[in-house]
Amino acid sequence: MKRISLFLLVIASLFSTKTVFSQLILGPDTLCIGNELQLSTTVTNASTYYWGFCSAYLKNLPAGSSIAAGTGLAGPSSIAMAKDGNHYFVYVVNATAPRNVIRYEFGTSLSNVPLATDLGNFAGSIPVNPKGFELVNTGGNWYGFLTGGATSITSDIIRFDFGNSLSNTPTIVDLGGLVLNPQDLYVFKEANNWYALTNNGFSGNLIRLEFGNSLTNTTPNVVDLGNPGSLSDPSGMWPVFDGTDWHLFLVNRGTDRLTRLDFGTSLLNPAVDNDLGNPSGLLNQPRDISVIRDCGSYYGYITNENSNTMTLLTFNGAVTALPIASDLGNFAGFNGPRYLTRFLRDKDNVFAYTTNNADNSISRLEYNTCSNAAPPISTLQTPPPVTYATPGLYNVYFASDEGLPTMQVDCKLIRVLPHPIIEVNNDTLICQGDTILLVANGPGLFSNLWDPVYNTIAPYDTTSIFIYPKEDYRYNVHLEFTQGGGCAYDTSVFVRVSRITADAGEDRL
The missing domain is CATH 2.60.40.10 (Immunoglobulins)
Structure with missing residues (x-):
């Protein structure tokens, strides 16, 4: 699994699935070499301002590497990433016995070499075949939900209670075998009630867990929503809210197919199935999917466990458009890649991580800032004029009130043209x-x-x-x-x- 459900706007992100974009950046979107770009913002009276003029742009190809993740990895499978205050954490769950949990602390930048801490196996409480893993923050406390198992005996969902910091060692609450062979999951809140969506890995049926008004409820109501149509061994899911409607993307490991479920304005509505097939024939035992939005466009990333590759989905326009698939190949040392984290923006850089089950490593995916803008950044409300050294497309990233409930973010694509012929x-x-x-x-x-x-x-x-x-x-x-x-x-x-x-x-x- 990969997501983090953030119900504290303090940690709002450009790529939150619930983010609705408004125009915060004012100014032209086209200039030529040698000309100055003057931008401004509609935001006033903010405590902080941040401008990145050469920010990561997701139409470029990502960089990647297999990072030295420290000790303790043994058949890593589940993974989740979150930002707690100014610090970044990645949690990994091993599939090989004794199925220890490893915490990686990156400090204030996801580009750092992480500090690895082996938290052990919590007295054998970690289920076999760990799969979906999600971190949730609500009421100032952190929780983690992990699915696992396969049979009626081993199927299990557990909850990690971290308290007020992800640096704490959590306690474990076993919710039991609520779902047979549970796969990935998504935890969400609607109308003051908590829910989770997951799948029965055998039937493909969509399952909704209803926790009521408390996420710590240990006996949630289980609702079998049936198979909307095309789900077959669905292993990874990712929700998208496009500002009006909810959608759920799922990869079907058993059939190498992609499914999109449309829910309308509420995830509690019946799902409408859309079988998107195998885009360009690139899916090869797909294990997980993550969808992000950047400058008004949507991009999807799929790990292919059998071919050790990643597939990029580009949605031209709406997220309901038929995606164009591209093979990114093995650019980050993939070796039996399983679950993906969400994508997180660390100011002008964007990061995600995946576990490599076959060689006990973690791959880092990153979109990095460029060095073609002068100045590269500004912390003024109205930044100084900017010039670019070479023609191309550049992404301007803006954030105000970083770390506060009033945080706002926006981005703007700038096209820089060569010097015209005069x-x-x-x-x-x-x-x-x-x-x-x-x-x-x-x-x-x-x-x-x-x-x-x-x-x-x-x-x-x-x-x-x-x-x-x-x-x-x-x-x-x-x-x-x-x-x-x-x-x-x-x-x-x-x-x-x-x-x-x-x-x-x-x-x-």
């Missing part, structure tokens, strides 16, 4: 009394303006003007290749006037 007269010499045509143009020119207009024939906002200076004069022209001034250039033509009286013939055009 066609302009060379400096020239004419005889006094002559008229000459000056031209300033270029492919894709949006507008231009000549100024000053000494002895010039109107109009002055065209690519060419007729001039008849009586003395040496410099004619300046302002060219804009995009609307809004993001690709503006100033140039000039110096015209020298010969005062020799002579008849030069017809005016040169």
Whole structure:
């Protein structure tokens, strides 16, 4: 499993499944090399502001590595990641007996080498075949839910009680065999009541656990919702709220197929099944899926346990659009990859982790900031102008009131174009009394303006003007290749006037 259900807005994230985006960043979205980008925000009176002008962009390819995760890994399977205050934690559950739980503390950055602590197996309380794992924060306390087992004897769901910090050693509460062969799970709150969704791994049936108004209820009501249609050995799930409706993506390990369940405005509604098949034939014993949103677009990531690869799903537009699948290959040392964490943004970098069951390692997936912006960051409400060194697409990340309940985040894509081709007269010499045509143009020119207009024939906002200076004069022209001034250039033509009286013939055009 991978998610963390955050019911404290203190830890709100750009990639929270419940985030609804509003326009917090104002300014142009296109400029050219050599031009300055001036942005501002609609947010006022915040305690902190953060701008990242070369932030991680998910249309790029991720980097990855198999990290030195310390001691204790033995057939790692379940994994969950969370940010507690300013510190990041990853918890891993081993599938190999004695099925110990390992805590990884990354400090204040997910790029750090983590400190590993083996918490043991809690007196044998960890179920066999550990699967879905979710961390939940509510009322200032942290809880973890873990599914496992396969048979009627071994099937189990347990709860970790951490208290007020993920750095604490949790206690275990055994909820028993509520579901036969439970798979991944998602814990959520609606109308002041707590619920969890999971699957029966044998039948594929969707199961809802109803905890009532207390997440610590040890006897939740179990509702078998049946198989909506295409679920077969569903092993991983990921919920998405698109601002209006809820959707649940599931990977079917038994059939190498992807399913999307549509619930409408509430996860308590009946599910409508959408069999998305095997996108581009890339799924190969898919184990888990994580879907994230970045700058208004959705991206899905699937671990393929049999081929040691990751599949990227790109949704053009709505999350209900048919995704385009791409093979990312094995870029992070995958070896029997199982469950994924959610993706977390650490300011301008984005991270996720997966367990590698076959070689006892953890793979880190990361989208990193670039170094092409000057300045790279700002902590002012209105940042200074920004310039970019090379053409391309850049992601601007904005956050205000970081770490507070009033935290807001937004992002904006900036397109940086190469220096445009400018066609302009060379400096020239004419005889006094002559008229000459000056031209300033270029492919894709949006507008231009000549100024000053000494002895010039109107109009002055065209690519060419007729001039008849009586003395040496410099004619300046302002060219804009995009609307809004993001690709503006100033140039000039110096015209020298010969005062020799002579008849030069017809005016040169």
